[in-house]
Each structure stands twice: as structure tokens, then as C-alpha cells.
Amino acid sequence: MFEVIFLQFLNGLDKGSAYALIALGLTLVFGTLGVVNFAHGALFMLGAFCAVAFRYFLTLETVTVDPTKLSPWGQPVEVREPLVQAWFGDFGAWLVNYSVPVSLLVCIPVMLFVGIAMERGIIKHFYKRPHAEQILVTFGLAIVLGELVKAFFGPNPHPQPMPDTLRGAADIGSWLGMRAGVITYPWWRLVYFLFATAVIGAVFAFLQFTTFGMVVRAGMADRETVGILGINIDRRFTIMFGIAAIVAGMAGVMYTPLLPPNYTLGMDFLVISFVVVVVGGMGSLPGAIAAGFLLGILQSFASMTQVKAIIPGIDQIIIYLVAVVILLVRPRGLMGRRGVMEA
Amino acid sequence: MTSFMSRKDFILFAGFTIVVLLLPILAAPFGAAYPDLLQRFMIYGIFAVGFNILFGLTGYLSFGHAAFFGVGSYAAMWSFKLLSINALPALIFAVIIAGLFALAIGYVSLRRSGIYFSILTLAFAQMSYNLAYSVLTPITNGETGLRMTLQDPRALDRLFFEASPGAPVPSIFGMSLSGWNGFYFTALFMIATFFLAMRINNSPFGMMLKGIKSNQNRMNYTGFNTRPYTLTAFVISGMLAGLAGALLVVTDPLAGAERMRWTASGEVVLMTILGGVGTLVGPVIGAMMIKYFENIFSSFNANVLNNFYSFLPDGVREVMVTISSKFVGEGWHLSLGLIFVLIVMFLPGGVMEGVRRIAASFNRRANGNKAEARVATAPAE
Numbered sequence A: 001m002f003e004v005i006f007l008q009f010l011n012g013l014d015k016g017s018a019y020a021l022i023a024l025g026l027t028l029v030f031g032t033l034g035v036v037n038f039a040h041g042a043l044f045m046l047g048a049f050c051a052v053a054f055r056y057f058l059t060l061e062t063v064t065v066d067p068t069k070l071s072p073w074g075q076p077v078e079v080r081e082p083l084v085q086a087w088f089g090d091f092g093a094w095l096v097n098y099s100v101p102v103s104l105l106v107c108i109p110v111m112l113f114v115g116i117a118m119e120r121g122i123i124k125h126f127y128k129r130p131h132a133e134q135i136l137v138t139f140g141l142a143i144v145l146g147e148l149v150k151a152f153f154g155p156n157p158h159p160q161p162m163p164d165t166l167r168g169a170a171d172i173g174s175w176l177g178m179r180a181g182v183i184t185y186p187w188w189r190l191v192y193f194l195f196a197t198a199v200i201g202a203v204f205a206f207l208q209f210t211t212f213g214m215v216v217r218a219g220m221a222d223r224e225t226v227g228i229l230g231i232n233i234d235r236r237f238t239i240m241f242g243i244a245a246i247v248a249g250m251a252g253v254m255y256t257p258l259l260p261p262n263y264t265l266g267m268d269f270l271v272i273s274f275v276v277v278v279v280g281g282m283g284s285l286p287g288a289i290a291a292g293f294l295l296g297i298l299q300s301f302a303s304m305t306q307v308k309a310i311i312p313g314i315d316q317i318i319i320y321l322v323a324v325v326i327l328l329v330r331p332r333g334l335m336g337r338r339g340v341m342e343a
Numbered sequence B: 001m002t003s004f005m006s007r008k009d010f011i012l013f014a015g016f017t018i019v020v021l022l023l024p025i026l027a028a029p030f031g032a033a034y035p036d037l038l039q040r041f042m043i044y045g046i047f048a049v050g051f052n053i054l055f056g057l058t059g060y061l062s063f064g065h066a067a068f069f070g071v072g073s074y075a076a077m078w079s080f081k082l083l084s085i086n087a088l089p090a091l092i093f094a095v096i097i098a099g100l101f102a103l104a105i106g107y108v109s110l111r112r113s114g115i116y117f118s119i120l121t122l123a124f125a126q127m128s129y130n131l132a133y134s135v136l137t138p139i140t141n142g143e144t145g146l147r148m149t150l151q152d153p154r155a156l157d158r159l160f161f162e163a164s165p166g167a168p169v170p171s172i173f174g175m176s177l178s179g180w181n182g183f184y185f186t187a188l189f190m191i192a193t194f195f196l197a198m199r200i201n202n203s204p205f206g207m208m209l210k211g212i213k214s215n216q217n218r219m220n221y222t223g224f225n226t227r228p229y230t231l232t233a234f235v236i237s238g239m240l241a242g243l244a245g246a247l248l249v250v251t252d253p254l255a256g257a258e259r260m261r262w263t264a265s266g267e268v269v270l271m272t273i274l275g276g277v278g279t280l281v282g283p284v285i286g287a288m289m290i291k292y293f294e295n296i297f298s299s300f301n302a303n304v305l306n307n308f309y310s311f312l313p314d315g316v317r318e319v320m321v322t323i324s325s326k327f328v329g330e331g332w333h334l335s336l337g338l339i340f341v342l343i344v345m346f347l348p349g350g351v352m353e354g355v356r357r358i359a360a361s362f363n364r365r366a367n368g369n370k371a372e373a374r375v376a377t378a379p380a381e
Helices: A002-033 A040-058 A083-088 A090-097 A099-121 A131-153 A187-209 A211-221 A223-228 A233-255 A265-280 A285-302 A305-310 A314-329 B007-021 B035-058 B065-082 B087-109 B114-133 B155-160 B180-202 B204-214 B216-221 B227-251 B262-275 B282-299 B302-308 B314-325 B329-346 B350-366 B368-380
Strands: A061-070 A076-082
Touching: A002 A040, A002 A187, A002 A211, A002 A233, A002 A265, A002 A285, A040 A090, A040 A099, A040 A131, A040 A233, A040 A265, A061 A083, A076 A083, A076 A090, A083 A090, A090 A099, A099 A233, A131 A265, A131 B114, A131 B262, A131 B329, A187 A211, A187 A233, A187 A285, A211 A223, A211 A233, A223 A233, A265 A285, A265 A314, A265 B114, A265 B262, A285 A305, A285 A314, A305 A314, A314 B114, B007 B180, B035 B065, B035 B180, B035 B204, B035 B227, B035 B262, B035 B282, B065 B087, B065 B114, B065 B227, B065 B262, B087 B114, B087 B227, B114 B262, B180 B204, B180 B227, B204 B216, B204 B227, B262 B282, B262 B329, B262 B350, B282 B329, B282 B350, B302 B314
Parallel strands: none
Antiparallel strands: A061 A076
């Protein structure tokens, strides 16, 4: 019994990590700029497509027909060789193999650019406008980003292979002294969880231990006063938007081996992440992360066959159900501050 | 007439009625004069007008209205299957079920306002959608969608008539509702809905709703309990959404879960915003525009574009065709999203505000001196 529960707990971790990362970005944007960003899921998706595009360029290959070799059907064999491998040899092969983690390096500048362009181009004009209009304009933006991706990459999902060494599953049970093979957990999910923890830790450290972070925190508490002190708070908030976009993008890149991305990925995750933010408490960073993992794990438990036998369909609605209950019973969410968006 | 409806309203209503009834002629120059498209104008017009009663008057932005639309569709379909092929009981049944559904969801969601309300409605709509796809398959027939079959019981029909051979088609008292009949049937409901929206807009109830939109706290301080009012508005708009969903089933007998998806909820928001929130005619215009462009844009393909750019030299034409093909056909949602972003940014009042601004600029030009004089003295006050 313990094994079953532990396994479900582990299974919820990777989804929970993704929810937590997206919700972290959403909360950063809301806490700094006061903007409800419905396009944040689209940033997650853009990140995922950074990985797709990167791999596409890496795997451009030359096709040569080798007449000396024949296939079993008597046809000449086509020899395919990725250009990168032809140019760089072993390093090229390594690059193709590790394309997903390496594309994080591509994703960071791209997402920073996209985020800052979005903030300066559109969101800047919506600071003072009602939340409803912010939702509407970012919703439109999310449609545009999704459709742009669809125009270039087509409507079908693009599966991304994970590096060879990380294929297969880790035998976590045997690490803990249990029988081998009782609790196994795919390596890549473990990597994703560790990666998410690292990113979350980095963001918190950045906010807590750097001068920049201190100013941003001050600005979150009282924007006007910080402005009066002669600090260009708008610029720092714009950079924070860029950072939120990077976090979402990186989360998307690393998620591609788990779920082949297509253009609706952003919308699918956005709805849930918003629920996560609201459950955690609008504007509370620890709340967003706790709620992200909590809901991911809950969802995993709800999809156990034993649970589904008792309450059919619970796996489909558990997240929304929790959100409804939390919103009605504890209006400011799990860790929300009293009085912030409580109405 | 004056006690019932002011002269201005009467003119608006009469004008609207005439335009709707003459649509088959008026839409002809745009190449839209066929019943299939026109009745979709009417159906989504009803949906948007209903949505506007909630969002336009009270300011509560619901992101889950597609749920009521979908519930209306399923209810109408079950009435066709179980009771009768007649459209009237189907519509009544659908409106009642959608109303009950809206009452339950509204009762819970309206405890919160602002973004929380949006997320609550969204959560409920997603729940309905997910359930319709998975566990409720016996009722909704899941991914395939619910449709009529020859084996359906149709109790009322069997009671009075012999079972007619052939595939059943929705009708009203023996008159088939396909083709132009279908359009005029939906048009009647559109006109009735418009009338209802107009009455609500001018009634004390409507004034209350507008008061809630502009400042709910003050309404509370004045001693009004605002929740019954918002709940009534929510239920009315849910019922209209159910009516629209049922009408869609009447004209095209298939009910699927994807019309409950949150993108469908987003679409009705787009229609309302595009036309003009809080105006009477705006949502109808928005619905017509979106459905029209959806129809026109998605029918464009490379050939049409090649003809369109035929005056350009070959190289340039190819580039232009490649670029614009991203915006039409399959990619027409891209254009829709762009238009939507631009509208929200620069023209938050939608098409209606654009019309008003143009009219105002003409007026100013007509009696420019007077207006300028007034502007000049204004700051002194």
C-alpha cells in the first residue's frame, strides 16, 4: 500500500513541477505589473517550440544514395547524415542527442526578447485598465501566438526524443532499500523535477539576495514610493516580465519529451495554471509553488483506478473541483495575503 | 406605444426587425445569402446578445458560457430523441435545462467577482467539457457526438402518428425546418431575444444591473442586495445561450462536446467585444462579422489568392500569396486574434464605438464653430 501511494506521489511531481513553474511566472507578472496575463501559457508553448525548432535545424541532413550497399529488397540504401554530425563529428552527434537540454541555451535569449517585446508593445498600455480588458487583450495575444506557431509548425504534435542516457526508469525503490522494481520512475521525470526545483530556487534566491531583487520586492509592496525614491521601477518590472517569460519557456523546453507539443499546449496548461495561482493565492509566490505541486499530486492520485472506481470521472475534474472549493471557502487562496484581490 | 416603448426604441426595434427579415436580400452582395450561414448569424447573435446581458450590463466576465450553449444542444437533442421531432418542445426543454444549470453555476460563482468569477465560470465549463468527453458518454456520446437515429423512441410522435420512414429531420408542426424555413425560424427568435434585451436594458432591473457594473459597493451601501439581480441576469443569459445551442441542433442535428470547450466561450466574448460591449446591436454585429469572416476567410485557398494578386509580377505574387495564406484558410484564427488585440487596444467599445466616433466627428465638422466655442470655455469651469 505504501508503495502505491509513494508511486502516485512521484507521478504527480513532474506535472506539479510544470504547473508550479508556469504559476510562478504568472504570479511574478501579477505581483509586479498587476497584470493578469492570459498569454502566459502561450509563452510555455513558445519555449517548447524553441526546442522543436532547434532540433529541426540540428537534424537537417544530407541524403546520399550509396549504390554499393543494397537493402534486403535489392534497392540501393539511402545514407542519412545530419549536417551537424558531418561538420563536428562526435560533438555533433552529442548535440543531436542532447538537443532538448541544449536548446535551453537557445530558449533563454528568445524568450527574453519575446517577453520584453510583449511587455513594451502591448502590456505596458494595460497597467491602469480594468482586469477584464487585460484578460481580453492577453487572451487575443495567446490566440495570435498559438496560431503563429500553427502556421509554421502545423497542427500536429512534434515528439522530441530525450537523450539516450536518460531513457528508461530509475529504480527509486532500491535506493530506499526496498525490493528492486517495486518503485520505478522515469529518469527524465526525475530530471524535470530537479530542474524545476533548481529554477524555483534560483528565482527565489534572485529576489531575496540581489539588490535588483530587493528593489523589485520593494516595488511589489509599494510601487509609487520606490518610484519617488528615484528608481526606474518600470524598467525593472519589464525585466521581471522577461524573467517570467524565460521561466515559462524553460519549463516548456524541458517538458517536450514528456508531452509532444502542439499549438494548443499553451491554452491547455494556461487554464490549469490559473487555477493553480488562484488556489495558491493571487500574488503569493510560495503559494503558487505549493499549489502547483499539490494539484499535480492530487491529479495523480485521482487518476488511480481504485479512486476512479469509487468516483467515476474524478480524474477529469479534480483540479477544478479543488479550485471551486478553495475559492468559496478560503477566498484569498492557500497563502494569499489578506486583502490582496480578495473581493 | 409611448408608454410601452419610447419612440427612439421603437424605431431601433422596427429597424432591427426589418434588417433581420430582409437579410436574405441584404446579404446577397456579400455572397452570404444562403440559409446555412444566415441562420448561424442568428444563432450566434442570440448567444452574444444573451452574453451581453451579463457582461455588458453587470460587468461580470464569464469565461464559461459555452457550457450553457452545449447543455442546450444536448437537451434539445434528447428531446428530439425521446419526445418528438417537433422543435418547440426541444427548445423549451433546452431553455429550462440550461436555466437550471445556470442557476446552479451562477449561485456558486457569483459569490465572487472580478477575475475570480471568470476563473470559477471557466472551471465549471471545463468540468462540464471534461465530463461530457469522458464519464457522461452515455448521455453525450463522447467524441462522436450525439445524433438522431431511426431507432429513437420519440414517444409523442409514436403516440399520434405512424413512424415516418426515412431519416428524421427537425420540424415544427409538420413543417420542415431546413433551408429558408430554418432561417426564418431562427430569425424570429433573434428578434424576440433582441426585444427582450431591449426591455431589460430600459427596465428598472436593467438600471440596477448597470449600477452594479459602475459601482457595486455603493449599490450595497444603498441597501440593495445585489446578488439576486446578478443571479437573475446570469440565469437569463444562460437560458439564451441554451436557446442558441438548441437552435443550432434544430438546424444541424448533431451535438458535440467541443462546443463546450473554453475556446468556444472565448469566441462569444470576442463577438461581444468586437461588436461593442453594453450596446444592444453591437453583439449581433460582432457575431455576424465573426461568422461571416470565418466563412469567407476559411474558404480562401492558394488559387483564390493567386487570382487576387494576379496583377502583380510572378515573384512578388508568390511572396504575397505565401504571406497572406498564413492569414486565411486554415489560419484565419490568426487574423481573428490580431483584429481582436487591436480592437481591445485601440477601440475598447468595439465597432459601435467606432461608428459613434465617426458620427461625432461628422457632427463636429457640421457645427464646428459652436463646438469649438464650447471647448474653449470648458476649462474655465
